[in-house]
Amino acid sequence: MRRVFSTQAIQTAIEKSLPDFEKVAGSSAVRTQESVRRQFARDESHFISPPPAVVLEPTNVEQVSKFMKICNDRGIPVVPFGTGTGLEGGSMSTLGGVCISTQQIIGEPQLREQDFVCSVKPSTTRIALNDAIKHSGLFFPVDPGADASVCGMVATSASGTNAIRYGTMKENVINLEVVLADGTILDTKGKGRCPRFAPFQLRFTKTCRKSSAGFNFTELFVGSEGTLGVITQATVKVHPRPQFFSAAVCAFSSVHQAASTVVEILQWSIPVARIELLDTVQVQASNAYSNLSLREAPTLFIEFHGSSEKEVADQTAAVEDICKSHEALDFDSGASPDKMANLWKARHNAYYAALALRKGARGFTTDVCVPISKLADVISETRADLDEHEILGTVVGHVGDGNFHVILPTIEEDKTEHRKIQSFSDRLVRRALAADGTCTGEHGIGLGKRKYLREELGENTIRLMHTVKKALDPKNILNPGKVLPEL
Amino acid sequence: MRRVFSTQAIQTAIEKSLPDFEKVAGSSAVRTQESVRRQFARDESHFISPPPAVVLEPTNVEQVSKFMKICNDRGIPVVPFGTGTGLEGGSMSTLGGVCISTQQIIGEPQLREQDFVCSVKPSTTRIALNDAIKHSGLFFPVDPGADASVCGMVATSASGTNAIRYGTMKENVINLEVVLADGTILDTKGKGRCPRFAPFQLRFTKTCRKSSAGFNFTELFVGSEGTLGVITQATVKVHPRPQFFSAAVCAFSSVHQAASTVVEILQWSIPVARIELLDTVQVQASNAYSNLSLREAPTLFIEFHGSSEKEVADQTAAVEDICKSHEALDFDSGASPDKMANLWKARHNAYYAALALRKGARGFTTDVCVPISKLADVISETRADLDEHEILGTVVGHVGDGNFHVILPTIEEDKTEHRKIQSFSDRLVRRALAADGTCTGEHGIGLGKRKYLREELGENTIRLMHTVKKALDPKNILNPGKVLPEL
Incomplete structure (x- = not known):
């Protein structure tokens, strides 16, 4: 084809x-x-x-x-x-x-409060969406860090820090308006008839949170990265904003101990809202960039959501016990809301903090995801690989999902360095694949990961991708050269 | 085609x-x-x-x-x-x-405890799966009532009573082994290489809980009802079994009050594990069939899961307050574990209880799902429709998802009655569609719902279904005449 x-x-x-x-x-x-x-x-x-x-x-x-x-x-x-x-x-x-x-393609987000859904046009970013629905006590939880458009987050199957509790885009999208290659407009789960929004000339979409009717096209377009259609409206789930929050920061003697702690927290089924790992180099970078004074050690940032103060206190105490059984160096859960906001801002700025380690650098970011049971080993090996090859890089991760990134500040013009980093990235992906993981947890395939996809999915699944691509876009005009490896 | x-x-x-x-x-x-x-x-x-x-x-x-x-x-x-x-x-x-x-196609379920996933062959039913992993403290939550095979539940996109907390099949399947029409075998998210299960000659599948790599074929096969491929292995999420349970039964003066209560519980973000409605006729049927003595009124069965006694007690108290503000006739949360088990058994047997209302009857079951905001109205109108047309039927529902069933015990040979029931079913589906709902929340399309699918999804989405079907099964040999309406 x-x-x-x-x-x-x-x-x-x-x-x-x-x-x-x-x-x-x-x-x-x-x-x-x-x-x-x-x-x-x-x-x-x-x-x-x-x-x-x-x-x-x-x-x-x-x-x-x-x-x-x-x-x-x-x-x-x-x-x-x-x-x-x-x-x-x-x-x-x-x-x-x-x-x-x-x-x-603009338009006010159309919130249907009682149904916990909101429809957005492509111009709406996740922060704009959250601002628009703030008054309702609801929020859209998927948070990849960048202020991406919600429809773009659909296209790349984004997730981020909250996914462990609220799911990724896949779990939070319930209907999409899509334009196919030939110009056909469709709603993946059908078009509603509710007249309420007619004055706004919005194509109102169905908002059922559950359906077994027809093929699951919504999910087919999630993560299709513009190769199957152009997403022109997304109807997403929104969630009641938790009434009580708390956060904890905990440093460990090794990334292995930190990652093992995460596995145990999951096993105890404690519903943490976020659990993020920053390795020592990232902590150093964030201290400098965000003016923090964290201990320079592998560190977990943890957030708890609940409907009572007691509930979040119980979660915090349970997690503290687990951290301590993994030789935590300290456990700080007494942060004020301001300090907490600062910490998460620092986490969100981790990418820029890592880049600031090196003047004039751009970021090369990796994004693997492995089964939880392999996480501690794969992260430890990755850290050792960076050290052995003397590569400047920080490890940060949505470790509750088994997903982590290495941020590599690089000088674009330095071809030798670029090759060195590319080799590291290859080793990292192959390490993740050998551990039955994936070459991308949330950034998508784009150009960068095409070469790994066959190895990950197998020839027959790649062929099926081409079969579907050819059926939907026979002239291969939609984002050609992306996602699908050559047949 | x-x-x-x-x-x-x-x-x-x-x-x-x-x-x-x-x-x-x-x-x-x-x-x-x-x-x-x-x-x-x-x-x-x-x-x-x-x-x-x-x-x-x-x-x-x-x-x-x-x-x-x-x-x-x-x-x-x-x-x-x-x-x-x-x-x-x-x-x-x-x-x-x-x-x-x-x-x-048999084989022991392959549990990977630390990763919270389990792979099953087609012979494994949901109860067999839960028996096999009981020792681990984990469980598979999707529970449609019937002891269906897990792979069959994938095919129909099943859900059931626990979906409000744990999601439907779509949210709980992470990898599928599928045989396509031409005999091609593939794993939707790739085949793992972990040697651990090699001695069992299992095709080991990847177990990442999150991935943005390639098209979301897993979800495309979920709910495809045998029209796109034969599912020969499913890798599903399993969850830590909650340590503490509690249940409540609450009767209301009307189905409208009961349904409004559900909406408010959701708005308060109380993480109920199950919330099921039985209308008066179903309560009467279940009292008789399951030897209960529930008050004959629209009733909610509610279950709470938590990691401490306090947590479930808090949830129960919060729900009790909401129920009372909706004129609950009583609120009984003091059930012993035995009594609780009996209640849920009665809920699971609701179908058979309804059939027992009429000797020699078979069941005709409907399955619509509507946005939560429309639930109270649509259920009330449906009950009124049954009464007005003097049709014997019970209303039961996974109301937290907006999903409910009417169970109609019918005598197969009575053609006049069959037509009467079919007309009722048509009115019910159209009522759900007019409320921006779906003709099926969890039973699938099969033969029975094909006629509504075009109305629900729109012509362009139906065409896309045919495009994909033709690409994957050009000779239309896989379950022909099901799901897809004629072009």
Whole structure:
């Protein structure tokens, strides 16, 4: 099914199509200025790509549909682009082609409080969503750190610090409006008829939290990274904001002890809301960047949610016992709300803290996930690998899911270093695969992980991916060259 | 893509294939005796179908693969069959054809305790799974009532009483071994290499609880009801068994009050483990069948799970307050473990209790799910509809999910009554759809709900279902005539 695109042919087809694009959405929605196009040539990864030949800025789903139809008819590759916070080059326009920026598709989040669901347009980021529904006492828990758009988080199957308690995007999306390669618009779980939102001209989607009706297309589009369709609306679960919080910080003598503690906390079924590991180098980086004074040792940041003070106190006490049985160096759970907010801000800024270890560096981030039982070993081996090869890198992780990252501040121009880091990354992925893990827990495949996918999923599953891709996008115009390895 | 099967052509193709089937798995695995075939001609629904022309009983995935290859080459329809506990005719051999019974594919459940996952073969039912892992302190929570096979529960996207706390099958399946129409064997999330289980000749599957690698095929097969592949192994999440339980029974003056109570409990974010509604007629039926003496009024059965006595006591007290603010007639939370077990047994036997209301009756069961905000209204209207049309029926429901059933004991031969019940069922589904609900919360589409699917999902989503079906099963041999409405 592989289709070879000629850059020249793409360029010609696009030039011919510009007037048609303008007819769809006006000339202001068709951006060919180099300065604009360059903004869509990078995400937060280390990948470098040419800019798209044109950036289209539709303001509604019908325009997306018309743009797709034109591109499909003429074999023009299309790369959907959200907030550009991706970490695997998934929204790079590697072939030039058309970039559809979804950020002008705006609309207030439509909250249905009693049903604990909210529908958002592509322009809504997770922080904007949470701001918009704050008054209701509800919140959207999936939190990858970056202020990504919710629809973009659907596309990459994002998760983050809260996933251990509230699940990843997969568990929190209940309906999607998607535009297919040929311009077809559909709602994966059907379109509702509730007239309430009609004045807002929102395509209202069904909001059942449970259904066995038809194929599970919602989940098929979650994590499809723009290769199967463009997501133009997401209906997600929102949760009652916990009434009581508490946090603890605990340092350990080794990453192995810290990771073993996590396994035991899970075994005791203590419903921690977040449990994050920072290794010694990351703690040093965060101390410097976020002005903290944490002990320089492998450290767990833990958060507890509950509906009473007693409940969170009980959880905290139980976790303290487990930490101490794993030779915790200290256990600090007395943080004030302000101090707590600071700690989590520091955790969210871990990436930037790691980059600040080295002037002028960009981040190269890895993202493996392994079965919990293998976590302590795999993290220890990874730390040893970094030390042995004298690579500057920090280990941080959503360890309750078995998911961890190594953040490597690198100098882009240094090819030797890049190769060294790439070799480390290969070893890390192979270590995770050997432990029956995955090459990506939450960042997606994009460009960076394609080479591992066959090894991870097996030839037959890769073939099935191509079968489905070919059925949905026969001309292979949607984000070509991403996710799927060559057949 | 519709393919018209000729019964005669199928019969001829099967007769010619019998020696080939025998070559694959021996003559004892190829069952043509009428008495055997008749056992595979019914599930627990009201649907009546001819028996399959032959029942194949493979003992391993390789045999399933070879059987599929033969059938695919010769255009023979194949219906996978598990425990036969389906409620929508999904495993009926409506065209005769081949029935693949998966119940001889046996193997001990492979528990990986520290990872909270367990892999099971098709012969393992949910009760057998729970028995096998009891020693570990872990349990598999999805509980549809019937002792279905876990792989069958994957196929229908089952859920049940615990879903409100632990999720449905979709949230609890992490990897599937599937045989496609052409005999291809694959693991949706890849095949592991951990040598530990090699001696058991188990295809060991990856057990990461989180992954963004490749398309979410696991969820695509969940709920595909045998139309996309035959599920030959499922790796599911298992959960720590709660250390403390408590239960409450609460009667209300109306179903509306009972349902409103549920909405408020959810809004307060009280993590109830189960919350089940029985309407007055069901309470009467269960009193008689299960020898209880519950007050004859709409009643909620509620279960609490926690890691301390205090925790469940707090949950119980909070729920009691809410119940009382909704004019509860009584609130009984003092049940002994024995009495509690009896109550839940009665809940599980609700179906049989309803049937016992009428001698010689079979059950016609409905299964709609609506947004929580519409639940009280839709249940009230449904009860009124039953009363107005003088139809004997009970309402029971997993109301925390917005999912409820009406159980209608019917006399199969009475065509007039059947039409009356069918009209009621149509009205119920349309009422649910008008409330932005679904025609099935957990039983699946099978034969019975195909006619509603287009209305629910919309033409474009139905077309996408056909596109995917055609890509995976181009000859339409896998469970033809089920799930997908005609194009």
